[in-house]
Amino acid sequence: MARVYNFSAGPAVLPEEVLKEAADEMLDYKGSGQSVMEMSHRSKVYDAIIKEAEKDLRDLLNIPDNYKVLFLQGGASQFFAEVPMNLMKNKKAGYILTGQWAKKAFAEAKIYGEAVELASSADKTFSYIPDCSDLAITDDMDYVYICENNTIYGTKYKTLPNTKGKLLVSDVSSCFLSEPMDVTKYGVVYGGVQKNIGPAGVVIAIIREDLITDDVLEGTPTMLKWKTQSDNDSLYNTPPCYNIYICGKVFKWIKKMGGLSAMKEHNEKKAKILYDFLDESKMFKGTVRKEDRSLMNVPFVTDSEELNAKFIKEASEAGFVNLKGHRTVGGMRASIYNAMPIEGVEKLVEFMREFEKKNA
Numbered sequence: 001m002a003r004v005y006n007f008s009a010g011p012a013v014l015p016e017e018v019l020k021e022a023a024d025e026m027l028d029y030k031g032s033g034q035s036v037m038e039m040s041h042r043s044k045v046y047d048a049i050i051k052e053a054e055k056d057l058r059d060l061l062n063i064p065d066n067y068k069v070l071f072l073q074g075g076a077s078q079f080f081a082e083v084p085m086n087l088m089k090n091k092k093a094g095y096i097l098t099g100q101w102a103k104k105a106f107a108e109a110k111i112y113g114e115a116v117e118l119a120s121s122a123d124k125t126f127s128y129i130p131d132c133s134d135l136a137i138t139d140d141m142d143y144v145y146i147c148e149n150n151t152i153y154g155t156k157y158k159t160l161p162n163t164k165g166k167l168l169v170s171d172v173s174s175c176f177l178s179e180p181m182d183v184t185k186y187g188v189v190y191g192g193v194q195k196n197i198g199p200a201g202v203v204i205a206i207i208r209e210d211l212i213t214d215d216v217l218e219g220t221p222t223m224l225k226w227k228t229q230s231d232n233d234s235l236y237n238t239p240p241c242y243n244i245y246i247c248g249k250v251f252k253w254i255k256k257m258g259g260l261s262a263m264k265e266h267n268e269k270k271a272k273i274l275y276d277f278l279d280e281s282k283m284f285k286g287t288v289r290k291e292d293r294s295l296m297n298v299p300f301v302t303d304s305e306e307l308n309a310k311f312i313k314e315a316s317e318a319g320f321v322n323l324k325g326h327r328t329v330g331g332m333r334a335s336i337y338n339a340m341p342i343e344g345v346e347k348l349v350e351f352m353r354e355f356e357k358k359n360a
């Protein structure tokens with residue numbers, strides 16, 4: 001069996017240990033005589049799986065009791081609509097535009113109300129996080145929205161915006177559980193799991209209880225009302241059972257690794273290896289302002305399209321796959337989520353060093 005080093009932005013690498021455990025349990029989950037794929041979501045055995053997953057996530061993030069944890073479907077993209085549907089009481093919200101995903105959420109919100117651009121880094125291809133210390137937030141705004149880690153452009157907020165007392169809603173899809181976070185600073189934190197946590201098909205939303213009400217925009221589908229999901233503990237309808245089970249295993253793996261502080265240390269170590277090399281290389285350059293660099297997604301370029309293409313091809317042949325940058329940025333991007341081992345990054349840098357020597 002030859003496993004590659006997978007630098008995909010998502011769906012992405014999962015801990016090998018988790019995959020092996022799932023393989024072992026494939027035909028017979030803990031003596032139930034069934035795969036988790038086959039069992040009723042109303043069964044006792046599945047109830048224990050989803051409850052334990054929630055408990056482990058609560059432990060990891062230290063989630064206070066007045067926040068609900070929901071396992072939802074529809075991807076982060078559907079949640080772009082759920083946010084205004086559930087939160088726009090005044091039909092007005094502020095959005096900070098730091099990339100493609102924030103822009104998409106902004107466009108979606110405009111369907112439901114007045115979405116105001118508070119700041120943007122579009123002027124420099126989203127290569128930095130704008131100053132968010134004194135934004136033009138007005139009293140009638142229902143919330144302020146950010147995309148905390150920008151998967152495509154490789155930026156991350158190092159300090160949260162000053163929301164002037166307004167609710168903060170954050171898309172953490174590509175930095176979920178990569179480091180500790182203080183949930184109490186947010187009204188809503190959510191993310192698709194297919195980067196750091198599990199197989200595509202689950203969105204985890206952590207929502208302050210008082211924001212979950214029947215007072216939603218007219219026409220909001222039953223399934224997209226957070227109240228429906230919350231009242232039914234994420235089991236209003238059939239959830240993506242197997243995917244939630246894998247998420248649960250990843251939570252246990254993170255706990256075993258030492259929790260989120262240990263994860264942060266591990267991720268900082270990996271990112272440093274790659275960024276240090278990019279800073280010293282004459283051929284490869286990082287594209288992001290240094291202070292805004294993401295620990296998870298590292299975009300980089302050479303000054304030639306041909307060289308980029310040659311690098312991506314040869315890297316892939318050598319077992320470093322999915323390094324092609326997003327089409328809107330070009331060049332390369334290495335996503336180095338929690339499950340990417342340190343040696344994956346070390347070996348990638350070794351390969352880049354050799355490539356540079358050969359092609360100088």
Ligand SMILES: Cc1ncc(COP(=O)(O)O)c(C=O)c1O
Pocket residue numbers: 009010074075076077078101147149150151152171172173174192
């Ligand atoms: C930060 C961020 N938000 C949202 C999305 C969209 O996620 P989904 O495909 O689950 O709708 C992505 C996907 O890569 C993402 O990186």
